[in-house]
Amino acid sequence: MIARPVTRRHFLRAAGVTLGLPWLESLGKAAPVAPQRFAFIYTPNGYNQAAFLPKKTGVDWELTPTLSPLAKMKDDITLITGLDRQFVGGTGVHAQCGSCWLTSSAPQETLDGGFPTNTTLDQVIARQIGADSLLPSLELSTNDHADNKETRYHECISWYAPGYAANVEKNPRTVFQRLFGKPDGNATRSVLDAVMGDAKALNARLGRDDQEKLGEYLESVRATETRIQRAEKLARQMRKPPLPEPAGIPETRGDYLRLQAELFVLAFQNDLTRVATLVIDPERWDSPRMFHGLFDKPQNHHVLTHTKGDEAKAAVAKIDRFHVEFYAHVVERLKATGLLDSTTLVMGSGISDGDQHNYADLEVLIAGGGWQRGHFHYEGKRPLADLWLTMAQRAGVKQERFADSTGTLNELT
Known part of the structure; x- marks a missing residue:
């Protein structure tokens, strides 16, 4: 063909x-x-901790109800818990969650008004490994809300520099055309x-x-x-x-997520890019959305995280599991195309508990990329930036600090 x-x-x-x-x-x-590849999937508003967190660490950690979709690929998964970020007052408790999740600025380095936004990890890595590909990086989102009620700080996780966001592409058709192109004559x-x-x-x-x-x-x-x-x-x-070529945004939530992921997998497969980010949903964004196959009516994820009672907690856990199922699907696609060993696939959130707005005790899933497997838990004040520094160095970036890092996580390499 x-x-x-x-x-x-x-x-x-x-x-x-x-x-x-x-x-x-x-x-x-x-x-x-094979060239290294990195993909970062962002989920908003934290997780239901009781249903997400395993009690055991090491290689024989157990799969909790939320993580059970990873059963078939557990040997390809690394779970990291307990790493911390520091919230900087004055900007709103959700605004820094996604916008500063991958930031290279320490908390006191507020170079973008009150925000410590700076060149994010994906862009740091893209500058190292992306020069020989069509697109140095690819920024995607599955936010199909039409109200646009929040700022870019709630929606963009990739930043070129302080205050300069790498705007996300939401329409799969536009992504397809950008990757595979049409002659214009x-x-x-x-x-x-x-x-x-x-x-x-x-x-x-x-x-x-x-x-x-x-x-x-x-x-x-x-x-x-x-x-x-x-x-x-x-x-x-x-x-x-x-x-x-996609007609546009699919009607069902799961199809939309899988199509955007399929496009970055295809981009990896054809070496059109080696770095991708995907925002599953923006932070906060109080607009109900339909989770097809989970509920019979639209749900407001952010409000659910702040609602007391077992029914709301169960709903959050179902949404968390839905996102983990999607992550498992992407792992399977990378494995089926022979890309998993050379691809580091990350999923996480900028806060751990949406109700408490807790920037500490974060959870990060990693698949592929040759990382050590098992559940690694960190006590005390170990910054998330230590993980990002470790990934940057794995990609060949020559730097000894990243944001507020204190060192690399050598046990993961």
Whole structure:
């Protein structure tokens, strides 16, 4: 099957000047070592702790009711509990949950108004391993609420820099088109050629140092153009995606989640990106949503976490288990495509208990990636940033600190 060719304009529009040639299995030139990949799935408002937390640690930890969907793949799962973050007062108790979950800023480093947002772990890793892929990173969401009642701090977990969010894409059709593209029939000339006349005129007015800088910039763009031309030549040989272009957002909740996940799995499989984030739902967002197959009417997840009584707690536990079932599905898809060993798949929340707004004792699930398996629990004030530093170093990032980290979690490697 021959995929539709992708033009230079499509490639440049998608990824600026950070493109590379995707690795194509159909060429019969397998890389000697599979590239590392990282995916981060975010769930809002914490979890029902009583139904989620196992009592035992180590490799023989038990599966609680919430975690029971992981039974078939338990040997591929690492559960981490007890790591902490610090809430910074003045911004609202939910606003920092997702926006600062992966942040590289320590709590006292409020570089974005009252928020310690900064370049997030996914973007730090993308800068290290994403330069040779079509998209350095892919940011997705399954928030189909139409009211837009909350700010970006409740919806965006990926940030390029303090105050600069990597906005999420919610429509699977748009994601598909971005990944697999359509030829637009225009702009076959080199972008560099189009501006060369202006560049030469500008060069004549510059000093020697600035001329050298301009020359280096033009050379980097020309190198990018060369890679794009090679990618265009080989794009025709790329296997056609094993699903049609989506019509839009699926009607049922589970289908929506699985479709967005399938798109980032396909992106990994074709080496179109090596880093992805998926926001299952934004923080707080007091709009009822339908959890198809769980309840007979829409539920307000945030309000349920603040409602006393066994009925509300049971409802939260059902939603938590629904999300774990989805996580298990993604693990199975990565395993079926042979990607799990080279992919670190993370799922977690920015708070542990939604009712108490507890930023400590966080839970993190990790699958794949060659991490040590079992349940690891940390007592005391061990920052979540220690886990993020460990992951960053695993990806080859050369830094000794991440946010308020105190060291790496060597027992996981």
